[in-house]
Amino acid sequence: MFKITPQCSICEKEIQPNEEIYVKMRYPEKKGMTEIKAFIQYQGKIICEECNNK
Template sequence: MFGIKELCSVCQKEIQLNEEVWVRMKYPGKKGMTEIKAFLHQEAQFVCMDCFEETKK
């Protein structure tokens, strides 16, 4: 909708549509409805599966 591009916070690779990712974020302190993509764009760090697998080793 807004053309927001997300990058992996480790390797800076662009996250593709429907790609599986891990998201690091604080648990929201407010209640209510929100548009999830906009919320994640503002509040979360994305980690691609390749970088996540490297950190597990």
């Protein structure tokens, strides 16, 4: 399977496990999502805590 390496959409820093992040995305219209990491990676904008506090 493909390995997802999440990055901050602003500074492009790689997100580490257990790091606090912020996600900007639209509320999904369908229910039954099973792979939340992939959904966030492809449908949202991941923002690290540092960039969010700026």
